[in-house]
Amino acid sequence: MNTIEAIRHRRSIKQYDPNYVMNQEDLNTILQAAVLAPTSFNIQHWRFVHVQDQAIRQQLRAAAWDQAQVTDASTLLLVTGDTLSWQESPERYWANVDQQTRETLVTMLQDFYRDREWLQRDEVIRSGAMAAQNIMLAAEDLGYQTSPMIGFDIDKVGEIIRLPENHVIVMMLAIGKGTTQAYPRGGQLPLSEIVIKDQF
Structure with a gap:
């Protein structure tokens, strides 16, 4: 499959072979x-929580308004991100480049994110979303179906997975063998409505 x-x-498939x-x-x-998805400054903010414990998955299902895919899909991932990755030994993000380049990038990175909490959070969401798309397309290529989810109590899910304070939940991803067909597409907006030439 290309x-x-x-x-x-x-x-997005909601029913899976348990x-x-x-x-x-x-x-x-x-x-x-x-992890081949792009991230700003190669920070690699993502942290993927692979939930295997069935008791935890049952708790997550309850926090996700009893959506069956949380427990029935073969694999459940929570895509999260570390908002403080930019300051956690950032030189390691360029371990394979020369020292001068590495030092320059570290300085640029720190200047870019320091005191900009909104940007730190936005960057995590961007990075996590791109990684999630790679997950879904790779799963599709391997013959699996996926269900990206944000329909859950974020605070409760954070509590269940013991989300560190400086982390953000991007989405939940159920992956497995679907047992139903997708609903017909609701309808895509025409490109003429969503593509703006040069300026609004």
């Missing part, structure tokens, strides 16, 4: 695709 086909074919178990090789392939 990339365009995967994009066109990927749909007996299907994803193999570790496929999960690793999906997560390796996730």
Whole structure:
């Protein structure tokens, strides 16, 4: 399946085979695709919580208004991000470049994010969303279905997974073998309405 086909074919599926178990090789392939997503300054903000414990998944399902995919999908990931990645040993993000370049980038990075909490949070959401798209397209290519979710009590989910204070939940992702077809597409807005030439 090529990339365009995967994009066109990927749909949000809500019902999954609860007996299907994803193999570790496929999960690793999906997560390796996730970490190839771009991040500003190569910060790699993402932190992926792979929830395997069924008791925890039951708690998450309750916090997600009893949506079945939370427990029934083979794999459940919470895409989160660390808003303070920019100041946590940032030189490691350029371990493979020369020292002068690394020092220049660290200075630029610190100047860019310091005292701009809104930007730190925005960057986590951007990075996590791009990683999540890579996850969904990789899963599609491997024959899985996905359900990106934000329909849950964010505070409660944060409590359940013991989300660190400086982290943000981007979304929940259920991945597995769907048992139903997607609903018909609701309708896409025409490009003429959403593409603006030069200026609004």
